[in-house]
Amino acid sequence: MKIPFNKIHYTGKEMDYIKDSLERHQISGDGYYTGLVSSFLSEKFGYKNVQMTTSATHGLEMAAMLIDLKPGDEVIMPSFTFSSTANSVMMRGAKPIFADIRKDTLNIDAEDIERRITKRTRAIIPVHYAGVGCDMDTIMTIAERSKLYVIEDAAHGLNGRYKGKYLGGIGHIGCFSFHSTKNYVCGEGGAIIINSEDRELVKRSEIIRQKGTDRGSFLRGEVDKYSWAGLGSSYSPSDILMAFLYAQFKEIDRIKNKRKRINDLYYEGLQEFVNSGIISGMTNIPLECESNYHLYYLILDNENNRDKVINELRKRDIHSYTHYEPLHSSRMGISLGCKRDDLPVTNMVSKCLLRLPLYTDMTDEEANYVIDNLHSILKVI
Numbered sequence: 319m320k321i322p323f324n325k326i327h328y329t330g331k332e333m334d335y336i337k338d339s340l341e342r343h344q345i346s347g348d349g350y351y352t353g354l355v356s357s358f359l360s361e362k363f364g365y366k367n368v369q370m371t372t373s374a375t376h377g378l379e380m381a382a383m384l385i386d387l388k389p390g391d392e393v394i395m396p397s398f399t400f401s402s403t404a405n406s407v408m409m410r411g412a413k414p415i416f417a418d419i420r421k422d423t424l425n426i427d428a429e430d431i432e433r434r435i436t437k438r439t440r441a442i443i444p445v446h447y448a449g450v451g452c453d454m455d456t457i458m459t460i461a462e463r464s465k466l467y468v469i470e471d472a473a474h475g476l477n478g479r480y481k482g483k484y485l486g487g488i489g490h491i492g493c494f495s496f497h498s499t500k501n502y503v504c505g506e507g508g509a510i511i512i513n514s515e516d517r518e519l520v521k522r523s524e525i526i527r528q529k530g531t532d533r534g535s536f537l538r539g540e541v542d543k544y545s546w547a548g549l550g551s552s553y554s555p556s557d558i559l560m561a562f563l564y565a566q567f568k569e570i571d572r573i574k575n576k577r578k579r580i581n582d583l584y585y586e587g588l589q590e591f592v593n594s595g596i597i598s599g600m601t602n603i604p605l606e607c608e609s610n611y612h613l614y615y616l617i618l619d620n621e622n623n624r625d626k627v628i629n630e631l632r633k634r635d636i637h638s639y640t641h642y643e644p645l646h647s648s649r650m651g652i653s654l655g656c657k658r659d660d661l662p663v664t665n666m667v668s669k670c671l672l673r674l675p676l677y678t679d680m681t682d683e684e685a686n687y688v689i690d691n692l693h694s695i696l697k698v699i
């Protein structure tokens with residue numbers, strides 16, 4: 319049996335909505351389906367202002383522009399994340415400051431954030447790894463005390479919760495991804511959430527998204543023509559992609575429950591290896607969090623054993639992967655003056671972690687096949 323690492327889930331309605339969007343002749347940005355997916359997100363999750371974007375990367379870039387980051391500013395974020403988290407602030411000339419992660423959730427360590435705050439710090443970007451929420455109460459308290467913005471990189475996190483609140487709607491700004499590797503997809507896509515009653519801030523974000531124009535105000539009939547109003551770029555996705563995404567949103571909880579089923583099979587099937595110490599950790603959901611089951615990881619006791627497990631699984635046609643190479647020790651990180659040995663938990667996790675196959679259409683039989691093979695591999699390691 320071949321078990322791929324990921325497989326895109328189609329709900330079956332995607333083509334119908336795409337066909338409808340073509341027939342409506344509104345295939346550029348902010349057409350009929352963009353309206354539907356934005357309202358879906360505000361209604362289901364209670365977000366104040368939702369704007370669909372071409373990607374999470376572009377959402378993060380918009381956020382960096384919106385809070386007016388400047389050269390010399392510093393932004394604290396984990397090193398255990400995707401390059402986009404750091405690039406978004408570097409593109410404004412600001413500097414990413416990398417904090418370590420917690421061993422239990424692999425999310426940014428709030429104590430380490432505090433140690434890294436300086437007079438230049440302007441914002442914190444927590445990343446909700448695996449769809450499990452960061453310690454947002456502590457992070458928001460730290461941010462309030464030092465007057466910092468909190469931009470949630472919720473690329474993994476749609477439909478996950480922290481203390482009952484949906485991820486992406488807790489900080490000042492939140493960013494989501496609908497890239498094919500995430501839970502809800504449209505190929506390439508994203509959203510930015512502005513959690514503020516400040517109309518001026520929202521208007522400015524619309525200008526940034528609409529190529530520096532006040533087209534948003536024009537579409538609402540507030541001005542009779544639109545013109546150049548500020549700095550901006552082209553961040554609104556084609557309505558064809560939003561039609562695809564709408565099909566996925568219609569099944570949003572069914573998709574989550576199907577992933578939960580696989581998560582629970584892995585958890586029960588592999589728990590004995592955590593108890594016996596062969597694996598030192600696996601996906602862990604604290605009581606205050608509700609996951610969206612984005613990914614399932616194991617942490618082995620050393621890099622050698624991690625690589626061995628990946629290879630043994632591969633021999634059986636089961637495809638597992640490592641995850642982020644830490645940003646601080648990457649070529650770019652070193653060129654920014656970061657020290658390779660800094661951030662011990664990040665370094666350990668990146669060497670010892672592997673991600674198991676997890677996709678919405680995975681069957682019990684497939685998950686049990688992965689578990690059975692792991693049993694035979696881990697018993698002789």
Ligand SMILES: *Cc1c(COP(=O)(O)O)cnc(C)c1O
Nearest residue numbers: 373374375400402473495496497
């Ligand atoms: C996937 C991902 C991104 C980028 O998302 P895109 O929509 O592909 O731009 C950013 N941050 C994290 C943590 C991610 O996993």
